[in-house]
Amino acid sequence: MDLAWSFSHLDPTIAETAYETLGAIRRGCPVSRSGELGGFVLVTGYDEIREAARAADRFSAYVDGLGAAAVVAEMREVVAPMFETDEAHHHQWRRLLQDFFTPQAAAAQEQYVRAVCRETLQELISHGAADLIRAYTRQVPPLVIGRVLGLTELERAWLSEHVRALYGAKTLTEAKQVGRMYADFLLERIHERRAHPTGDLLSAMVTAEVDGRAADDDELVKMTMLLVAAGHLTTADACATAILQLVEEPAMRERVSADPTALEAFVEELVRYEPAVAATGRTVTTETRLGGMPLSPGDRLLLAWGSANRDERVFDDGDIFRLDRERTTPQHLGWGSGEHRCLGRHLARVELRVMLTELLSALPGFRLQPGAEVRRTFGVIRGVASLPVQWERR
Template structure:
């Protein structure tokens, strides 16, 4: 049953949605394949509901409700313990990353300090570098005739790009790329902690170098920037840099993998964008609406309030399911369907976030995704899934694809 805005639910009518919400755990791998089907059922019955998983949180799935939270930092703080995007750097749990976990004026000061590195013009200036990395990577792949495009392509390009934006030298970018991929590919907690310590030490060395000899790069700006008259401490800077790399690497890599899977599943769509590279920009935008890489982020309630009719108490943790918001029937007709020619809705999609924490790097991500797809379609025009390949989607903080085993004609 779809509840129209303002309708009062019939007692007992939303038993199934509330039961699904109570057991919803976005970190459970079993949820991935049916994530949006499950979230849709929850959203239509109760767009704000409580989950008993992960020590308890409030699951927010509706467009209006998620946008309200994102635009009300006075009631909903971006700092949340153990839930959402910051959980990707659990080894630095006690530190607060200024750009990602603060709000209002403190956050605004940081955003103003860093935004010059993420303007549309600066993003466009990175295109030549992105294209060169793509071509170099693909030239190595062509003779093989087969590869997993996730580990061999989509995960290769983004860490080098964000490394360049940070100001790392070429060999340092290669080191960063290797270790950040090792961190997120770790199979055990012990392995992740070991790689994480080495990675954090590397970033700390870079931070100390910039403090002594600042340059004209993003990392130097982060080190020397002040908010409320104070520069960030070393732990804050390490965590913020880790999150900056994760934002630049994980989201773009997983978005590209999801885009490739979309093209593999829809041959007519693939033929259209292959024949007209100008369609890749709207393709990327619709992809971000339909399957945003950032699947869920957290907020903390800072004062007793209510959301969607549900009373909330100070300290309650919220999980915002962004992709669910972009499929909300109240704003997006056929929101579950990917449409290259989708007309722009009066309500902007939330694939890049909303409010003061809207994705700072969205212009760069658009350039990377467009170029990565254009170069892939040019270099491997007949790539296809390998026989009997099983493709597994991922879902959690990030939405992506575990692997894309494909083959193509050697040239």
């Protein structure tokens, strides 16, 4: 219980042992209170997280200072359509945009993803060494989500550069400067689509009318920022975690390199075992209970998705990475649950599969550089800080 009271998902010192810590908290009490970050309720159990995610009438997706709100903190007062709304309003937005994220739409992006991967890797081959986070996993996803939005090739390149600069900023001043340029860039694209809609995803967002009105500029900017973050940060960090898993387990790497079916199973097990979205928030909207704990309106919840996927009450061996894990019930929560379940999961699967396939083909003997210390990250997103590797030059 003491661990729960002092837990903060934003504390960098917990990253390496996050799931050991969350496991101890979960086994003691799957719904606990923490005094960190202004106070919140930490939810670590499978049943409790799934209940909170599915009960939009009691738990709102709009949260001040936790989860997605922390990704675009400079716009915390603005409510992003779809991402931070619930029930009927959310459902209308989701229906308007879901055609851009179907399995068929995701499959239509595969050729482009492969081309970007090959071009990026081709530039690396002769170097013999690189940080795969900076040089690969963070290069591909922003270009892909830019294409899904409907941006031109030059606009995608601009988006990619500035999104990476924003989330790699070393100081608050730098982040604010890049963030302002980024927001202004998006605002220009929004105004262009409002004047001349083109049928792409961004046009659909700009021209949509929900509850009798279109979203205003600030709502659209925040919504687009969250959409780009969801398409970029989660996929980039999931791919980085996947690469580290394959580096640490050579036999598994050999198997997935030779068998596309094994690679698909690897991606799905990775999302269960180390979900890129580590934690999201909810706000209590009515007097209620969760896991036996009484809750009041305004209480903030932090849902620790990876902890749910290791809950011993549901998964006998949840702390073990298994390629042969059954994909029936219980369903893991790595893609979320309820009405806010990841809209882009089909695209993410395509990206991860192609990014890993092309990497394993282009750099078949890559390995960690001597003396390299790999540091995991944990917070809203789970990932790896850097992956310095080397390979035989060709």
